[in-house]
């Protein structure tokens with residue numbers, strides 16, 4: 001793969017690692033400075049002044065490095081202790097080691113002091129009481145200022161543990177506004193003004209849904225109401241500029257909730273500034289300090305408006321839609337809190353607050369909200385309705401075919417297998433490259449193998465990534481996000497409809513008239529690569545995109561009729577598109593067939609252009625998996641355990657999960673690269689076909705070429721207890737075993753490293769057949785051998801549901817069989833309980849089992865529901881589940 005070759009030459013040792021030990025030595029013991037420095041310092045300042053200055057600067061520098069995550073909390077406390085110790089030792093040493101001098105010397109006259117030779121003692125002795133009081137006050141004052149965060153808000157560390165932030169690499173994006181100075185490039189009103197926009201849509205999205213809905217909403221506001229919307233990522237703009245948005249314009253928030261009721265990563269800076277509280281779920285806004293909002297200039301406000309410091313968002317009007325899932329405890333809490341906060345700062349909410357539920361039909365929730373809120377928005381901005389709107393379709397992209405031999409062609413920017421949004425990233429050392437969803441790291445796949453018997457109904461695979469050459473770090477229980485490559489079937493059908501050569505170089509730049517402000521990572525690519533790597537060519541196209549993008553590009557009446565039927569009749573759309581999960585290529589072929597059947601003339605026939613196609617498709621979104629390795633055991637390698645998704649749709653056609661099948665295809669490549677054997681020679685070829693698989697398996701391709709896949713890590717709160725002696729009871733059937741495998745290996749590692757008090761580790765694992773899909777069998781047996789030797793209460797219970805057709809057993813049955821043991825570990829010994837896997841049936845059944853056994857064993861006077869509630873509140877009940 002043509003990526004990162006230069007970066008890979010760098011070993012982690014090449015990266016600038018802060019020298020922690022020397023920091024402590026230097027600050028704590030006042031290591032002598034060089035002669036040159038010495039002369040400058042000693043001729044200009046007294047030793048006491050230097051001591052104070054050094055102490056303050058050491059305190060400040062340590063605090064800065066801790067705050068930026070370069071230093072862990074224990075190290076930081078240690079360093080501070082050493083500095084203060086150094087300060088007082090120097091002070092006491094100076095006073096007590098010169099008793100004779102103290103006795104002998106009368107107070108020297110100030111005019112006689114030779115600064116170069118003045119001792120610390122003499123500079124102290126020269127002070128009168130007032131000086132001492134002044135200096136002591138300064139020291140206390142400065143320390144209070146430096147540690148104000150801890151003094152005023154002692155729980156800040158618990159929310160943002162420095163351990164996590166310490167793993168953050170140096171950020172190479174332009175940082176969000178650190179001062180309240182308006183930065184024109186990061187100012188929403190300035191950007192709106194220069195682009196002539198009157199609606200700004202801000203999306204907070206973790207996996208792309210909110211981003212996609214924002215773009216759809218923007219297009220429909222443009223087409224239906226002649227609005228001039230702009231879709232932005234909050235990471236690129238300053239929240240402080242909201243106060244300057246023109247009262248005649250409108251802000252629309254489209255925010256999804258993630259984690260346990262948390263803000264998405266791209267909203268985290270805005271969120272922290274708006275709701276800077278240690279308890280993000282229950283906040284009394286009146287006690288919060290608002291962000292340092294920018295003061296609008298007179299010409300930014302009409303004569304009816306004024307700026308009010310107490311209500312800095314008084315001139316702001318906004319609408320809001322949240323994306324959430326009712327199965328989560330804190331349903332849509334992100335949008336609810338941000339909206340209430342804006343209102344508390346004076347902003348006005350127009351239309352209903354939309355609360356989309358991903359557990360049901362979030363698309364439907366969005367469409368209903370959009371239809372109800374759009375007239376309010378149009379009225380606020382004084383826009384016309386579609387009938388007299390002149391706007392129809394505006395492409396998001398301007399696409400130009402480029403001759404590879406022309407001077408316009410920039411080879412440096414061509415076809416990088418990288419999603420990077422960072423300029424000149426390849427010139428930076430890997431340790432300085434921040435890895436996140438906008439900037440994943442193409443990580444080397446070091447292992448990929450199938451875990452189930454080849455005849456099993458479904459395959460589960462183990463994939464391992466090497467993160468040694470990147471700034472990625474993880475802790476056990478975190479999640480891995482993977483960007484897949486599309487399989488050939490849908491890519492090829494789109495290339496055929498476009499009628500282009502997939503290797504033709506093209507330049508794709510965002511259309512300045514479009515509402516979409518994002519761009520491809522590199523502007524030069526090929527038709528084939530854009531469709532393979534960057535776009536979602538599998539998910540069905542929504543009704544409003546059919547209406548706003550495709551319909552305006554269809555000329556023939558039969559073509560329009562075909563589309564209008566899908567746009568206006570929800571049942572027709574469901575039957576033809578959503579239920580069969582019809583891909584964009586399949587749908588376009590149906591349109592083309594409809595025209596052919598009606599004998600539409602060649603001039604009238606639909607012709608697909610790349611810019612129209614790109615405006616129709618969603619961006620490729622990363623797929624999220626629980627990490628199945630332990631960071632204690634393998635900090636530089638992480639693994640995922642993935643079930644390969646294949647099924648037949650309502651019409652009996654094959655449907656494939658894009659990422660799981662892609663990862664499955666890598667098992668061949670890895671096996672060939674590792675063992676030099678060609679595994680596909682003796683088995684039926686993989687379906688669906690991936691070009692990368694065929695290319696890397698072809699005889700002309702070097703076996704030494706690394707297979708690299710773009711990934712990043714998402715922090716999770718699914719964690720083992722800090723105290724290793726706490727018992728853990730874990731339930732994880734199927735791939736639910738994934739994060740629990742990481743937990744088990746972590747505890748094995750603890751035992752192996754000599755920790756003698758590792759508490760009981762109990763696993764309930766289940767699958768269909770013991771001899772076909774008992775994944776990680778040998779590893780589990782080995783692990784529980786070690787764990788039970790260290791603690792006899794460490795046990796593994798298995799349930800294989802289809803081995804005995806007369807009696808199906810599931811994990812919850814094993815829990816009932818061992819209910820006393822489970823109750824004792826959780827409620828009598830204060831253990832943690834973990835569930836991982838399918839959120840619908842399995843989680844419900846296991847929760848019922850937990851409640852039942854609690855009822856039976858808790859005894860009179862105790863409420864089983866309260867006990868379970870307490871378990872949840874104290875963080876001892878944790879779920880990592882998927883839908």
Ligand SMILES: Cc1cc2nc3c(=O)[nH]c(=O)nc-3n(C[C@H](O)[C@H](O)[C@H](O)COP(=O)(O)O)c2cc1C
Nearest residue numbers: 205206207208209210256259261324325328331332
């Ligand atoms: C790991 C994870 C955590 C989530 N946590 C919550 C939550 O606490 N509350 C909620 O209402 N929805 C929660 N959701 C549901 C998402 O908000 C919902 O699926 C949304 O459509 C995702 O939008 P996005 O793709 O723009 O990030 C969570 C989803 C995931 C994957």
